[in-house]
Amino acid sequence: xxxxxxxxKKYNEWIKSLxxxxxxxxxxxxxxxxxxxxxxxxxxxxxxxxxQKEAKWGDKLIEKLxxxxxAEFPDVKGFSKRNLEQIRRWFLFWNGYFPIxxxxxxxxxxxLTSIPWWHNVVIISKCKTPEEALFYVQKxxxxxxxxxxxxxxxxxxxxxxxxxxxxxxxxxxxKPQSDLAKEMLKDPYCFDFLAIRDDxxxxxxxxxxxxNLTKFLLELGAGFSFLGKQYKIEVGEEEFYIxxxxxxxxxxxxxxxxxxxxxxxxxxxxxxxxxxxxxxxLFKTEKDNPTIGILICKxxxxxxxxxxxxxxxxxxxxxxxxxxxxxxxxxxxxxxxxKDIEASLNEVKEEKDND
Numbered sequence: 001x002x003x004x005x006x007x008x009k010k011y012n013e014w015i016k017s018l019x020x021x022x023x024x025x026x027x028x029x030x031x032x033x034x035x036x037x038x039x040x041x042x043x044x045x046x047x048x049x050x051x052q053k054e055a056k057w058g059d060k061l062i063e064k065l066x067x068x069x070x071a072e073f074p075d076v077k078g079f080s081k082r083n084l085e086q087i088r089r090w091f092l093f094w095n096g097y098f099p100i101x102x103x104x105x106x107x108x109x110x111x112l113t114s115i116p117w118w119h120n121v122v123i124i125s126k127c128k129t130p131e132e133a134l135f136y137v138q139k140x141x142x143x144x145x146x147x148x149x150x151x152x153x154x155x156x157x158x159x160x161x162x163x164x165x166x167x168x169x170x171x172x173x174x175k176p177q178s179d180l181a182k183e184m185l186k187d188p189y190c191f192d193f194l195a196i197r198d199d200x201x202x203x204x205x206x207x208x209x210x211x212n213l214t215k216f217l218l219e220l221g222a223g224f225s226f227l228g229k230q231y232k233i234e235v236g237e238e239e240f241y242i243x244x245x246x247x248x249x250x251x252x253x254x255x256x257x258x259x260x261x262x263x264x265x266x267x268x269x270x271x272x273x274x275x276x277x278x279x280x281x282l283f284k285t286e287k288d289n290p291t292i293g294i295l296i297c298k299x300x301x302x303x304x305x306x307x308x309x310x311x312x313x314x315x316x317x318x319x320x321x322x323x324x325x326x327x328x329x330x331x332x333x334x335x336x337x338x339k340d341i342e343a344s345l346n347e348v349k350e351e352k353d354n355d
Contacts, residue, residue, distance in 0.1 A: 252288055
């Protein structure tokens, strides 16, 4: 620790002002705990970054600052050395983004201080760019995600998947519903939570998704209300069955989902168009927006999908799904070879036989 900290007038004045600021924050905590605390953290991160530029304070500043603040506020966990480093990192992560951001800095800071501190830490720790991070900040606010749900959404790559489906929404839906509907869709959908055999059928896929309905709804996104599977409708005195029928409470419309375990075929779009027309006629009221169809298939060719949707009159989006079973290469390399496993089992058997 550098000598002379105790008699450093600038440092003493600064630490005194920090203590006073934090006391003021504590007085307001009962009303606006998170917002006030994170605004304090923002200013603290800014001041730490500025003062670390001064050569005589340098890298030891955070360690010294942590000890002094924790001595003054022993019940406050936020002044650990690790958390002060996170506060500095949080400020620097966003501060460099402001000159190129489309939103004013004050507006972004308001968003950041609207979510819990450890949500912010998760976001800057796992996101590569401020644009990606801002996406998750906004989604957290919109959907009231817990930290575990936020972590899951980042690790499943929601930012890369959201709004990437091939659709005809621009031609078949009015704005702003077309934009909102596109944001609702993902490509691909991630069904890693399924425990399903390799040669599964469409019925087995449907059943397994509904067995894991909570996780399936989480993957679909906020707003989906499940109405039924193999939902029976009658048209022209004949019975037809929709794979999955939902109502979307934010878009105020019915959503028809068809599942296909193989590659996309043009006739799938025609069948889904028929189902959407039927739901519009049978269930839709004046208060409802046009019904939307989502076709989720194992594989698709972009050009074939675009041609298939070109003259379709109803709003349809086409996405793929994935079920990841293979281990990452770095984990594969750490696992024993099958021959080693067999040899070990033989050794255990021999030991038992000798006992």
